Amino acid sequence: MSVLQEISSNVKNMKTLEYSLLARWTKQIKEDLRQGVKKPFKEVIDVSWGDPHRGGVKPLTFVRQVLAACLYPQLMNGEKLPVDVRQRAQKLLDGCAGWSVGSYSATGGLPEIVQRVSEFISRRDGGVPSNPENIFLCCGSQWALTRILNVLVNAEAPYPTGVLTPAPCYSTTTLSIEGLGGVVVPYYLSEERGWELQVEELHRALESCKGACHPIALYVINPGNPAGQVQSRKSMQEVIRFASEKRLFLLADEVYQGCIYGEKEFVSYKRVLSEMGPPLSDTVELASFHSASKGFMGECGLRGGYVELVNLDPAVKKHIYTLFCADSSPPVLGQIALDLMTNPPQPGDPSYLLYYQKACEVINSLQGFSCQAVEGGAFAFPRIHLPAKLVSLSGVLASPGSDYGQEEGTFHIRFCILLPHDVLGELLRRLSDFHTQFMKDFS
Amino acid sequence: MTTSLDYVNPRVRAIRVSTQSFLQNLAHQITQDMTQGGQKPLKGVIDLSSGDPHRAGMKPVSFVRQVLAVCLYPHLLQDKIFPLDVKLRAQRLLQICEGQSLGSYTASSGLHHIRQTIADFITKRDAGISANPRNVFISAGAQRALMVVVKLLSNGEGQTQTGILAPQPCPHTLPPLLDEAGVLAVPYRLMEERGWALDLNQLRQALDSSRGGCNPRAIYISNPGNPTGHVQDRKSIQEVIQLATAEKLLLLVDEVYQDSVYGQNTEFLSYKKVLFEMGQEFSETVELVSFHSLSCASVAECGLRAGYMEAVNIDPDVMKVFDTMLCTDISAPTTGQLALDLMLNPPGPGDPSYDTHTQELLLTRTVLTRNAQRALEVLNDLPGFSCQPAMGGIYLYPSVKLPAGIREQAEMLGLGADVFYCQKLLEEERLLLGAGQYSGEVGSHHFRLCVLVPTNVLEDALHRLSAFHLHLMGHHTVAGRNVKAKAGCSSQSGLTCVQPTTV
Numbered sequence: 038m039s040v041l042q043e044i045s046s047n048v049k050n051m052k053t054l055e056y057s058l059l060a061r062w063t064k065q066i067k068e069d070l071r072q073g074v075k076k077p078f079k080e081v082i083d084v085s086w087g088d089p090h091r092g093g094v095k096p097l098t099f100v101r102q103v104l105a106a107c108l109y110p111q112l113m114n115g116e117k118l119p120v121d122v123r124q125r126a127q128k129l130l131d132g133c134a135g136w137s138v139g140s141y142s143a144t145g146g147l148p149e150i151v152q153r154v155s156e157f158i159s160r161r162d163g164g165v166p167s168n169p170e171n172i173f174l175c176c177g178s179q180w181a182l183t184r185i186l187n188v189l190v191n192a193e194a195p196y197p198t199g200v201l202t203p204a205p206c207y208s209t210t211t212l213s214i215e216g217l218g219g220v221v222v223p224y225y226l227s228e229e230r231g232w233e234l235q236v237e238e239l240h241r242a243l244e245s246c247k248g249a250c251h252p253i254a255l256y257v258i259n260p261g262n263p264a265g266q267v268q269s270r271k272s273m274q275e276v277i278r279f280a281s282e283k284r285l286f287l288l289a290d291e292v293y294q295g296c297i298y299g300e301k302e303f304v305s306y307k308r309v310l311s312e313m314g315p316p317l318s319d320t321v322e323l324a325s326f327h328s329a330s331k332g333f334m335g336e337c338g339l340r341g342g343y344v345e346l347v348n349l350d351p352a353v354k355k356h357i358y359t360l361f362c363a364d365s366s367p368p369v370l371g372q373i374a375l376d377l378m379t380n381p382p383q384p385g386d387p388s389y390l391l392y393y394q395k396a397c398e399v400i401n402s403l404q405g406f407s408c409q410a411v412e413g414g415a416f417a418f419p420r421i422h423l424p425a426k427l428v429s430l431s432g433v434l435a436s437p438g439s440d441y442g443q444e445e446g447t448f449h450i451r452f453c454i455l456l457p458h459d460v461l462g463e464l465l466r467r468l469s470d471f472h473t474q475f476m477k478d479f480s
Numbered sequence: 481m482t483t484s485l486d487y488v489n490p491r492v493r494a495i496r497v498s499t500q501s502f503l504q505n506l507a508h509q510i511t512q513d514m515t516q517g518g519q520k521p522l523k524g525v526i527d528l529s530s531g532d533p534h535r536a537g538m539k540p541v542s543f544v545r546q547v548l549a550v551c552l553y554p555h556l557l558q559d560k561i562f563p564l565d566v567k568l569r570a571q572r573l574l575q576i577c578e579g580q581s582l583g584s585y586t587a588s589s590g591l592h593h594i595r596q597t598i599a600d601f602i603t604k605r606d607a608g609i610s611a612n613p614r615n616v617f618i619s620a621g622a623q624r625a626l627m628v629v630v631k632l633l634s635n636g637e638g639q640t641q642t643g644i645l646a647p648q649p650c651p652h653t654l655p656p657l658l659d660e661a662g663v664l665a666v667p668y669r670l671m672e673e674r675g676w677a678l679d680l681n682q683l684r685q686a687l688d689s690s691r692g693g694c695n696p697r698a699i700y701i702s703n704p705g706n707p708t709g710h711v712q713d714r715k716s717i718q719e720v721i722q723l724a725t726a727e728k729l730l731l732l733v734d735e736v737y738q739d740s741v742y743g744q745n746t747e748f749l750s751y752k753k754v755l756f757e758m759g760q761e762f763s764e765t766v767e768l769v770s771f772h773s774l775s776c777a778s779v780a781e782c783g784l785r786a787g788y789m790e791a792v793n794i795d796p797d798v799m800k801v802f803d804t805m806l807c808t809d810i811s812a813p814t815t816g817q818l819a820l821d822l823m824l825n826p827p828g829p830g831d832p833s834y835d836t837h838t839q840e841l842l843l844t845r846t847v848l849t850r851n852a853q854r855a856l857e858v859l860n861d862l863p864g865f866s867c868q869p870a871m872g873g874i875y876l877y878p879s880v881k882l883p884a885g886i887r888e889q890a891e892m893l894g895l896g897a898d899v900f901y902c903q904k905l906l907e908e909e910r911l912l913l914g915a916g917q918y919s920g921e922v923g924s925h926h927f928r929l930c931v932l933v934p935t936n937v938l939e940d941a942l943h944r945l946s947a948f949h950l951h952l953m954g955h956h957t958v959a960g961r962n963v964k965a966k967a968g969c970s971s972q973s974g975l976t977c978v979q980p981t982t983v
Binding site: 088091092093095104111112117133137138142144176183188189193216340353360362364366370 | 487488489490491492493495497498501504508512527530532534535536537538540545546548549550552553555556559561577578579581582583584585586620621623624627637653656657660779780781782783784785804805807808809810811812813814815816
């Protein structure tokens with residue numbers, strides 16, 4: 038009998054995603070295509086991930102030049118790289134122990150980068166101060182979220198810990214909560230109202246915890262994943278008041294803050310909280326997450342993210358730090374990506390024009406795209422049927438809505454829209470052909 | 481506030497605070513104070529406390545850095561400065577990344593191509609005992625992979641709480657990891673007088689005494705030993721495997737320093753190889769997970785964060801759970817994954833980069849061997865110090881008998897004497913060693929020092945340590961052929977072994 042037969046029960050609770058099955062089929066389809074098997078399509082368009090590069094978006098030159106120079110400083114000899122690239126790489130390497138990105142950094146990240154991230158946050162929030170001591174760089178925002186959840190979720194308590202989570206919701210978050218022995222308490226976003234978060238629904242969700250679990254946190258994601266809604270200031274204030282009244286820790290996943298189109302604008306939870314003044318601004322506990330994976334930079338593979346903690350009890354923060362220490366340090370290249378994201382080239386810098394030209398290309402390819410009026414984020418989440426048929430008949434791999442806790446009786450897919458213009462065009466054509474044919478066959 | 485200390489997950493609260501992070505924070509503070517005003521200090525902090533060779537000035541391996549640079553900025557494919565094999569490898573690696581970019585996500589357990597490279601490396605290392613990429617899982621550092629397995633094992637409380645036999649001394653990262661997973665560490669002593677060898681009786685004793693207090697389910701081994709530098713021979717490995725079989729224990733084997741064995745007549749044997757050479761009775765039943773990482777001696781790319789585990793005889797359903805758990809981290813950084821490929825599949829004879837690459841690795845090996853020998857001599861010459869020779873790994877782990885006065889001062893401050901010593905050494909000589917945190921003989925304390933550093937850095941460190949220690953022990957004359965007493969050597973705190981300083 039295997040020693041691992043008695044797997045920890047928490048881990049057993051983690052649901053296998055339907056997506057895994059689709060991914061295996063897709064792998065087979067790709068292999069068939071490689072072997073010359075005839076299909077109605079020449080290649081698979083994989084839009085199941087929030088992964089711009091996978092979809093064909095090119096990396097930003099400035100970012101890649103700086104990273105390459107940091108890895109192999111000999112590239113800085115001579116003038117083959119623009120002067121601002123060389124200066125930035127030099128500055129970054131000066132902050133690395135032994136002048137190498139191969140050294141461990143401090144647990145919370147290289148101090149100079151943390152400082153610059155805090156300045157970025159303050160600028161973004163119209164001057165609301167940000168203290169570097171409250172910022173931790175990490176191996177991706179999801180990594181930090183799991184660690185914060187680990188501090189909050191008590192698997193040994195008589196009642197399981199509940200975390201209010203939106204439905205639909207990004208599947209990795211729900212997996213993390215379950216893996217830690219917590220309970221996902223869904224609050225349904227209102228599809229008819231553009232996937233709006235309604236505070237009455239938050240109340241209902243909280244009520245449902247009675248006798249079942251002890252709710253400790255409220256997780257919000259703004260702009261939304263998978264649905265792409267952007268919260269209004271008013272809605273955010275309601276959420277903050279709710280969190281305060283019900284004594285919930287607010288987890289604000291804001292990784293798509295760089296992906297806003299249309300008329301809405303992004304405002305951070307921290308800024309809204311600060312503007313609401315005391316006592317709320319001094320007491321509501323908030324962790325907000327950001328990452329280099331999204332936006333027009335899209336450097337998902339580098340694993341660079343951060344969390345900023347607001348109003349935390351210093352003793353609690355110390356425990357969070359201890360937990361972060363266990364993984365020694367975040368990847369240095371990911372930290373550098375964060376630094377470049379929060380401090381891009383400025384007007385007058387040699388790399389400035391190229392940087393913004395590339396960034397605009399990505400945003401412009403999204404003009405005119407609408408589903409349930411996608412306002413932000415990197416995805417669309419329309420209702421559609423049978424993702425499995427979609428991949429085998431049309432060569433489009435999208436994520437099934439069931440993995441996001443969609444409402445019972447509804448069917449959706451999630452697909453990434455941060456794509457080059459021509460790929461997006463092809464994707465939409467295939468989706469629309471598939472849907473038309475499907476409705477014909479089954480009506 | 482919502483989350484007062486009461487609400488914090490009790491398991492997180494129970495994680496022991498690492499003295500390593502306490503000392504490193506102090507080192508960081510000292511460095512910051514010194515560099516205020518923009519002046520580079522004459523005597524910077526030397527940190528030998530953790531296995532971070534680049535920190536002290538060891539150079540990265542050129543082939544690794546060149547390929548990664550080209551992968552990150554493929555425009556460099558047109559640059560004449562890179563040899564052809566670098567470009568070809570970069571092109572091949574870019575092909576395996578989605579969208580031909582390192583910026584894409586990969587599967588949670590790593591890119592398939594890299595898992596294949598790792599499997600091929602293992603097969604070659606173990607003289608043909610084949611490895612399957614399906615059994616290889618890449619993570620953001622070997623510790624992360626270890627945590628996945630330990631969390632799976634974690635179950636029960638009180639008498640049924642999972643226990644894992646852990647060596648004493650062990651890697652300093654292990655106790656907090658076990659605390660976080662809610663698993664009890666069941667210590668088994670290594671035999672200092674025999675070069676920190678594993679002793680079967682100690683293992684058995686630990687196992688027997690643990691029953692009734694917990695449910696022991698695994699043995700953790702570090703080979704080559706971290707921090708001891710001991711390298712197990714075949715007989716020792718076989719004994720452990722036999723015990724694991726008889727007692728139905730999972731073997732967790734940290735083999736991160738497998739590439740740095742330098743002792744005379746010593747070779748690294750992987751647990752897997754020994755297992756398979758013991759015959760079917762063992763090779764088809766013993767459950768084993770072994771770990772390796774970029775944070776090893778040859779490439780020492782700690783900051784890139786990638787490692788892997790190989791699972792042997794583990795139920796495929798359980799391995800699916802490994803993958804699900806790794807999902808919550810998304811994946812190891814792609815750059816780290818590619819670096820694993822470059823580490824485990826280096827340039828071959830005839831490739832343009834081969835000579836340079838070989839020379840660089842040889843130089844690292846030479847520096848390590850020479851430094852270990854030199855440090856051993858100096859340490860054993862210092863009064864009260866005694867150090868077992870290491871056969872591999874990147875640390876030395878000396879013990880020192882500290883006078884009662886020092887121990888009392890430490891106790892007054894609520895610190896272990898080893899931590900107190902390290903703190904004082906850091907404050908006075910800007911040298912950071914790792915506190916050994918090992919309770920051996922009364923009055924004797926251990927330290928950990930990384931010897932894979934540039935030779936001049938080691939000499940400087942040994943000089944500072946000697947000056948500090950001699951002063952501490954009240955000696956001011958030259959002692960032994962290897963030690964020079966610094967002229968006018970004085971300690972800022974005025975610490976002597978006769979009169980305790982007021983603190």
